[in-house]
Amino acid sequence: MHFITSNFNNLNTNYLWNKLKSKYKLSIDNNYDNFYFSINNDLIFNNNQYFHILLYCENNNYTEIKKKIINLVKKKINKSLKKTFHIYLIRERSENLKKNSENLKYFSEILNNLNKIKKENLHIHLFENFNKNFSNLRNKVILKFPFDINIIKNFSKKIDSVIKISISKPYKLIILDCDNTLWGGVLDESKIKGINYSGEGIGQIFEMFQKELKKLKDQGFILSISSKNNEKKVWDAMKERSMHLNRKDFISPKINWEEKQINIDRTLKELSLRPNDTVFIDDNKLELQKVKHYIPNINTIHVDDISKIFDYLNNDLRFQKIKNIKEDKKKYYQYKIKSDFESLKNTIKTSKSFYKNLKQKITFHNINNKNFERCLQLFQKTNQFNFSLNRFTEIQLNKLKKNKNVKIKLFSLKDKFGDHGLVGSYIIKKDKKKYTITDFAMSCRILSRMAEDYVIFSIVKEYPQDKIYINYNKTNINQDLIGRFLEKNYFKFFNKKKNCIKYEIINTRELNDTRKIFI
Amino acid sequence: MTQEKFLFNEIKLVFQKIIKRKINIKNKIYDFKEWDSLANFNILLLCEKKFKLKFTTQEFSKLNSVKEIYNLVKKRSKKKT
Numbered sequence: 001m002h003f004i005t006s007n008f009n010n011l012n013t014n015y016l017w018n019k020l021k022s023k024y025k026l027s028i029d030n031n032y033d034n035f036y037f038s039i040n041n042d043l044i045f046n047n048n049q050y051f052h053i054l055l056y057c058e059n060n061n062y063t064e065i066k067k068k069i070i071n072l073v074k075k076k077i078n079k080s081l082k083k084t085f086h087i088y089l090i091r092e093r094s095e096n097l098k099k100n101s102e103n104l105k106y107f108s109e110i111l112n113n114l115n116k117i118k119k120e121n122l123h124i125h126l127f128e129n130f131n132k133n134f135s136n137l138r139n140k141v142i143l144k145f146p147f148d149i150n151i152i153k154n155f156s157k158k159i160d161s162v163i164k165i166s167i168s169k170p171y172k173l174i175i176l177d178c179d180n181t182l183w184g185g186v187l188d189e190s191k192i193k194g195i196n197y198s199g200e201g202i203g204q205i206f207e208m209f210q211k212e213l214k215k216l217k218d219q220g221f222i223l224s225i226s227s228k229n230n231e232k233k234v235w236d237a238m239k240e241r242s243m244h245l246n247r248k249d250f251i252s253p254k255i256n257w258e259e260k261q262i263n264i265d266r267t268l269k270e271l272s273l274r275p276n277d278t279v280f281i282d283d284n285k286l287e288l289q290k291v292k293h294y295i296p297n298i299n300t301i302h303v304d305d306i307s308k309i310f311d312y313l314n315n316d317l318r319f320q321k322i323k324n325i326k327e328d329k330k331k332y333y334q335y336k337i338k339s340d341f342e343s344l345k346n347t348i349k350t351s352k353s354f355y356k357n358l359k360q361k362i363t364f365h366n367i368n369n370k371n372f373e374r375c376l377q378l379f380q381k382t383n384q385f386n387f388s389l390n391r392f393t394e395i396q397l398n399k400l401k402k403n404k405n406v407k408i409k410l411f412s413l414k415d416k417f418g419d420h421g422l423v424g425s426y427i428i429k430k431d432k433k434k435y436t437i438t439d440f441a442m443s444c445r446i447l448s449r450m451a452e453d454y455v456i457f458s459i460v461k462e463y464p465q466d467k468i469y470i471n472y473n474k475t476n477i478n479q480d481l482i483g484r485f486l487e488k489n490y491f492k493f494f495n496k497k498k499n500c501i502k503y504e505i506i507n508t509r510e511l512n513d514t515r516k517i518f519i
Numbered sequence: 520m521t522q523e524k525f526l527f528n529e530i531k532l533v534f535q536k537i538i539k540r541k542i543n544i545k546n547k548i549y550d551f552k553e554w555d556s557l558a559n560f561n562i563l564l565l566c567e568k569k570f571k572l573k574f575t576t577q578e579f580s581k582l583n584s585v586k587e588i589y590n591l592v593k594k595r596s597k598k599k600t
Binding site: 009011012013014015137138141142143149 | 557576
């Protein structure tokens with residue numbers, strides 16, 4: 001639920017809010033200048049997940065606003081990291097230069113103070129007037145609404161875009177071409193010194209683009225390359241021209257003379273990612289069409305003019321992440337391990353000794369406040385290896401957490417290449433002496449190393465006397481990997497209700513053997 | 520339909536949209552629980568938009584009945600034509 005509040009009368013019943021109201025579950029504060037009390041009101045606070053606070057700043061109310069927000073941030077916002085807050089600071093630009101600079105001074109003071117103390121769950125948006133019909137003194141005096149009525153449209157547009165970003169699924173993988181994408185010109189023809197990168201002219205844009213990609217990488221997006229080029233020359237070019245991106249920034253790059261769709265397909269398989277979550281950026285329309293033909297669900301961006309690239313990046317919501325949780329930042333490192341693992345797997349024939357050599361260790365954790373966010377993310381984002389595809393909201397998961405007959409567990413994996421972090425979660429429900437695994441989601445980064453088998457084994461071991469079942473909601477998204485997994489001899493078909501298939505788990509020798517693979 | 524009747528129908532539609540009620544010329548603010556002060560302002564703001572006019576600050580705080588609104592809108596639109 002979204003809650004909109006402000007430090008003015010937000011005309012909650014006005015019809016201009018209707019579009020937003022019909023789109024989302026939201027309520028608008030019906031009291032005037034009530035944001036401080038609304039957020040502090042337990043009923044409102046507990047019933048909502050996202051808070052949008054519109055603050056109109058004028059010269060005589062800055063101090064009051066500053067005090068109130070800082071107080072709110074310290075006492076409420078920083079302490080409830082599971083809720084998200086958006087503060088929209090609305091500043092009126094005055095034609096009077098003196099007033100304007102005074103106004104700016106106060107405004108930056110608020111921003112500075114907020115930036116010092118805020119945490120990840122608070123986002124600040126600026127809202128400046130640039131047209132003449134922004135403020136309206138009559139409305140301000142009589143209605144306590146200091147703007148022209150049509151400004152509500154702008155507010156709702158802004159809030160709409162913020163909500164859209166927070167519910168859109170960001171891309172996971174960005175695959176790039178080299179020539180005329182990461183730099184200008186063709187490396188094979190122009191040689192290293194001849195390509196356009198930094199310096200004067202168009203090269204600057206390529207440099208800016210690489211800088212932006214590096215930022216995206218730091219936010220948890222994975223970068224990869226698919227380019228028809230000479231691999232050594234590409235890495236040399238990056239090194240010699242001291243580019244922002246270098247070899248270490250890319251995961252399973254494919255630089256060779258093979259067809260791009262084959263290379264991309266391989267990269268996706270190596271990283272166990274879906275084409276849906278991938279975007280391919282190239283300057284050659286034919287290549288893009290070919291890739292799209294063979295991998296229909298992949299997203300593509302055609303860079304015919306590099307100066308337009310920032311339009312694409314800014315307008316596509318999937319390049320934006322509102323929440324950067326720690327796990328996301330670790331992702332790059334984890335995919336790197338995954339790619340190392342795949343290359344090792346290809347060289348050695350897969351066998352039990354191979355798995356044993358990996359020195360894998362799985363640790364189980366009960367759900368707690370620290371890993372709650374990650375658990376939520378696992379159920380919301382995992383597709384291919386997610387038995388139920390239940391997209392829990394925070395409120396739903398919290399309810400389950402409090403239920404005594406339900407156990408929510410997470411597990412983490414370590415191996416000789418490094419720490420993969422929290423990679424999966426399951427929910428088990430008790431009904432008399434029967435236990436049912438209602439939900440089981442595991443990141444596909446760590447598939448095909450028997451971890452899923454080991455988790456099932458551990459559950460069976462935990463309840464040796466009782467019957468254990470697992471529910472599976474079959475859909476197009478999760479049928480491949482789970483279908484194959486359920487063919488193993490420790491699953492026995494039990495019953496089927498609509499799309500939900502129930503399997504009984506039997507403790508077979510094969511299941512017991514998985515114990516030997518793990519430390 | 521005369522122009523006056525047409526105008527009144529349009530005002531009726533404004534009320535319909537804001538307070539979801541059918542009104543007659545005698546109605547005034549607080550006649551229905553939906554027509555409170557905030558709804559009154561919303562009605563006036565929608566009238567401004569629909570009839571492309573602006574009420575002055577004084578008018579804005581005084582207009583409280585269907586009759587007053589209708590008369591003022593009629594007066595203003597006559598001026599325009």
